[in-house]
Amino acid sequence: MxxxxxxxxxxxxxxxxxxxxxxxxxxxxxxxxxxxxxxxxxxxxxxxxxxxxxxxxxxxxxxxxxxxxxxxxxxxxxxxxxxxxxxxxxxxxxxxxxxxxxxxxxxxxxxxxxxxxxxxxxxxxxxxxxxxxxxxxFDNIKELHAFGEIYETILKSLQSAGNAGEFYTPRAVTDFIVEMVNPKLGETVADFACGTGGFLTSTLNHLEKNMKNTEDRAEYNNAIYGIEKKPLPHLLCVTNMLVHDIDNPAIYNANSLERNVREYKDNEKFEVILMNPPYGGAEGDAIKNNFPADLRSSETADLFISLIMYRLKENGRAAVIIPDGFLFGLDNAKVAIKKKLFSEFNVHTIVRLPASVFAPYTSITTNIIFFDNTGTTKETYFYRLDMPEGYKHFSKTKPMKLEHFADCIKWWNDRCDIKDEETDTYKAKVYTLEEIVNRNYDIDLCGYPTIEEEVLSPEETILEYKEKRATLNSKIDKKLQEIENILGVKLC
Structure with a gap:
């Protein structure tokens, strides 16, 4: 064929x-x-x-x-x-x-x-x-492998899935994240907005290399768990799991945010959670009421961060792709979410991604936050992934490849600060929890030294404006509070 x-x-x-x-x-x-x-x-x-x-x-x-x-x-x-x-x-x-x-x-x-x-x-x-x-x-192994390539082509055609920040995650990104988190046979990997199953597929490819016997095969078959709200991606994901020889694909067509997060029991938590949640969407009160009052953000991606925290097992590991707005956002809900994240979990690494990783479908800059449920954060390493030599932007014809993460993977295993002498910025740097708290959880650190050319959609432009306006208002309120405290007065 x-x-x-x-x-x-x-x-x-x-x-x-x-x-x-x-x-x-x-x-x-x-x-x-x-x-x-x-x-x-x-x-x-x-x-x-x-x-x-x-x-x-x-x-x-x-x-x-x-x-x-x-x-x-x-x-x-x-x-x-x-x-x-x-x-x-x-x-x-x-x-x-x-x-x-x-x-x-x-x-x-x-x-x-x-x-x-x-x-x-x-x-x-x-x-x-x-x-x-x-x-x-499907009885022909070579033919089955070729069909896997066909199916990947089908899934790529869904890269632009709408105007709410939902799109196909490049396989290079999911493969990198899975390699860094390193799920093992016997663990279950969950994605609560799994789309067509990119993270789950990368997980299965990673685990397949370690299968040696029938017991391993049974653990492989129970290694993934996914929830997808939209019917078409759900159909695509279930089919994808069958293609990867999963007999019981635990992929559910539902809204992960519809349940009160405080109701989850230990047997409903997971060892590994990997996600690229939808962002830019606005959730109504019925959804927001499923979260504690201080965590009730209108931004979908913020709610998924909270959901992950409530569903990650003790000693579990997580990685989530999140837009820049989460890093610099200082509205009450974002600060509360980040405070909970850094005080109750170990946020050990944040990788900044170039704006064009998801181009041409969106130019919103994203990041990968890696954390585990082993206790409070002591220090967080930031790493800026620069464009590879010879690339100005990623595109359909020049997509991101796993090899573009090579320097980051090398750094991951031998961490150190990296100063960019040409721009007087840091490509990689460690920050203590105290430094992060003193910034009021503004973690827009090790960013790109120059503003990359971006062409945002109207929806993305509005989203970015709202995030920056909320952050500016929060900084102004904080300064006014400091002045009031110094003067010992309450200004109207």
Whole structure:
């Protein structure tokens, strides 16, 4: 199977159908078909190795009974195929009855199709698309590996996922973070806004190298946990986990922020949490009331930081990608969140990322905060990741690569301050907790010496303005309070 040929063929087929408009619909149309093809393959394995396994799929809805072209002239096509898919397949999959204790491998089937759509209107083109998918041989290891590349291509096309700071995280970034946090077999890695599963995929690739026996395989199968609010990324993530040979993908279609954080018990916490939470969104009172009063930020990313703190096990490790606004923000909620983070957790490293890491989809500058649940912070190292030589910006044609983190990885294992003599700034520097507290938790440190050219969307411009305005107001209020204390008066 040729990667380029497959992608080109499926694109040409779907572009010819009047019912499919835009990349998002094409991806959803393709992925629910891929999901059923992969699920059929997984059921073969489950039935082979588990005598008690029983499929919950109605016989006529099993892939081999409606999708496989037996070249006998009896395969469904044209209007008969459309009628079957629309009137039988989807209706039955959406209405599957499950017991309360149904295993994950059964629940995902119903969860995936609860909000999935069938867009195609041309039965001939739908048959052609299904036949292309049937050319993939999942029994062939090389073919399966090639399909992994195909799926990565599909996921990259979702890099611009909306105007609320949600986008595909470059694989180089997730691979770097996983390498630094170093999850181990036996630990569970959680992502509460997992999107298409970038962090979870990097985790599985990392763990796969260490599998040696059946016990390791069982731990690998239980190594990931994800929650995704939006139906399409959820479908993509579940399919991604099946591609990576996870039998029970614990990926849930839900809103991680809808539960009161004070209700989480120890058995609902995790050894490792890795996230690139959505930011720029505004949450209503119903969501904010799930957090203690002083932590009730309107900014989605701030709430996810708090959620991580409540769901990280003792001695657990976490890494989260966060925009600059969290670092320099000094509004009451941000300061309270950072105070809790630094006083109750060990924030050991903050890596500053270039503005173009997520270009061309957003130019908001981001950072990676690494911390663990081993006690209060004593000191925090900041490291500025500069653009590699020969690069002015990252782009679609010149994306970020894991090798661009090489200097940072080397520094990680042998930490020291690094002075940039040309700009009289620090590329890397350690700050004590006392220094951070004295800055009122303004941790905009080891930043870039020159302002990089940025072209922000209107939404991003407004978000950045609000963050800076709130920070400036907070600094003014603090200065006024200092003056009042000196004078011994209360100014109106």
């Amino acid at each position: 040729s990667l380029g040929t497959f992608v080109k063929n499926i694109q040409n087929i779907m572009r010819g159908d009047s019912g499919v408009n835009g990349d998002a619909q094409r991806i959803e149309q393709l992925t629910w078909l891929l999901f059923l093809k992969i699920y059929a393959k997984k059921e073969e394995e489950w039935e082979l190795f588990d005598d008690n396994y029983k499929s919950i799929l109605p016989e006529e809805c099993k892939w081999e009974n409606w999708a496989v072209d037996k070249v006998d002239g009896k395969s469904l096509t044209e209007d008969k195929l459309l009628t079957f898919v629309n009137e039988k397949l989807f209706k039955q999959l959406k209405n599957i009855k499950l017991p309360a204790d149904a295993p994950i491998k059964h629940r995902i089937l119903k969860d995936v199709f609860a909000s999935t759509n069938q867009y195609m209107k041309d039965g001939v083109l739908l048959r052609q698309l299904i036949n292309e998918i049937n050319k993939i041989d």
